[in-house]
Amino acid sequence: MSGATLEAYLASCTARGDDLSRDVAAVIQRLAKAALDIRKLVNQGALGTAFNGTHGGSNTDGDLQKDLDILCDDQFLTCLQGAPVACYASEELENPVLLDPSAHLAVAIDPLDGSSNIDNNVSIGTIFSVLPAAKGPDVDPSQSFLQPGNRQLAAGFFIYGPQTALVLSLGKGTEIFIFSSRLGCFVEAYKSAIIPERAHEFAINMSNYRHWEEAIRLYVDDCLAGSEGPRERDFNMRWIASLVAETYRILIRGGIFLYPADGRKGYSQGRLRLVYEANPIAFIIENAGGAATTSIDRILDLVPENLHQRVPLVFGSRREVARITRYHVDPNMIGERAPLFGKRGLFRA
Ligand SMILES: O=P(O)(O)OC[C@H]1O[C@](O)(COP(=O)(O)O)[C@@H](O)[C@@H]1O
Numbered sequence: 001m002s003g004a005t006l007e008a009y010l011a012s013c014t015a016r017g018d019d020l021s022r023d024v025a026a027v028i029q030r031l032a033k034a035a036l037d038i039r040k041l042v043n044q045g046a047l048g049t050a051f052n053g054t055h056g057g058s059n060t061d062g063d064l065q066k067d068l069d070i071l072c073d074d075q076f077l078t079c080l081q082g083a084p085v086a087c088y089a090s091e092e093l094e095n096p097v098l099l100d101p102s103a104h105l106a107v108a109i110d111p112l113d114g115s116s117n118i119d120n121n122v123s124i125g126t127i128f129s130v131l132p133a134a135k136g137p138d139v140d141p142s143q144s145f146l147q148p149g150n151r152q153l154a155a156g157f158f159i160y161g162p163q164t165a166l167v168l169s170l171g172k173g174t175e176i177f178i179f180s181s182r183l184g185c186f187v188e189a190y191k192s193a194i195i196p197e198r199a200h201e202f203a204i205n206m207s208n209y210r211h212w213e214e215a216i217r218l219y220v221d222d223c224l225a226g227s228e229g230p231r232e233r234d235f236n237m238r239w240i241a242s243l244v245a246e247t248y249r250i251l252i253r254g255g256i257f258l259y260p261a262d263g264r265k266g267y268s269q270g271r272l273r274l275v276y277e278a279n280p281i282a283f284i285i286e287n288a289g290g291a292a293t294t295s296i297d298r299i300l301d302l303v304p305e306n307l308h309q310r311v312p313l314v315f316g317s318r319r320e321v322a323r324i325t326r327y328h329v330d331p332n333m334i335g336e337r338a339p340l341f342g343k344r345g346l347f348r349a
Pocket residue numbers: 063091110112113114115116205241242243244259271
């Protein structure tokens with residue numbers, strides 16, 4: 001445990017840094033201020049004026065927008081006015097918004113992640129990604145968001161749960177700050193979070209089992225077989241349906257998350273969005289010693305084709321992520337797997 005405030009942490013990271021890192025720090029401070037306003041709205045629940053259910057509209061992906069989705073989007077966009085940000089992109093807006101063309105940063109946001117859980121009083125959050133803004137005469141603001149995630153300068157998420165926390169990576173480790181109501185600011189609670197290599201817990205929406213491809217089904221079957229199967233140990237299962245909550249848990253105690261592609265209409269690339277969900281989460285996870293893939297390819301190396309594109313997402317404990325890739329590419333993991341593995345089989349997991 002450590003005790004630096006977010007402000008002190010950012011100051012120490014930028015002390016010998018360049019203008020760009022100072023700009024990144026300024027953006028994070030503004031986002032943190034807006035997140036604390038959102039926290040108040042979330043805390044009021046159904047008693048709050050912003051909490052009267054669905055907005056009636058849908059975003060570019062066809063998801064029903066909640067009033068709070070829209071309100072959060074407005075708050076984050078407003079808080080970045082006057083910040084060193086050239087353009088802003090959000091899950092809730094079809095196209096990026098141009099802010100200050102002379103600025104050097106681009107910010108992509110999922111203003112409220114897990115928003116189907118708002119009414120259920122489950123942890124929800126805000127995911128953000130900070131990229132260098134694309135430059136050049138007549139450059140289209142969308143270009144800034146079509147860079148691979150490995151170019152991110154910073155990424156993080158706020159989680160509005162029993163504790164309001166900020167998970168942040170500036171590219172060298174992942175830090176977790178918890179909001180201290182006593183001090184009125186975020187305070188570092190876990191310095192350089194490290195995800196354990198081995199996982200004992202998997203998170204996937206099991207109701208989609210029949211729609212998954214064989215490799216995913218076999219991986220989950222093997223986890224479910226527990227100590228009697230090829231893994232020779234028992235696995236626990238979780239599904240909160242809130243990406244920020246699942247990520248926080250994995251950072252604290254390890255495990256694996258899967259939202260794979262599946263056979264349902266519209267799910268051939270899974271459900272999660274590359275630019276403002278998968279990329280920032282992958283950046284956070286890799287910087288905490290974990291891994292993030294499409295189940296085969298590294299998320300951070302993908303070049304987005306459009307702002308709202310979906311991507312299959314597998315992340316968490318490094319060894320477990322690698323194992324899932326093997327189910328996809330190594331025929332030995334599938335073919336004769338059942339008779340060869342297991343207590344009396346030839347091979348052990
Ligand atoms: O309801 P499903 O299909 O299990 O999907 C849950 C996933 O969808 C999400 O809620 C998508 O995010 P949004 O709420 O921002 O659209 C993730 O947080 C979560 O992992």
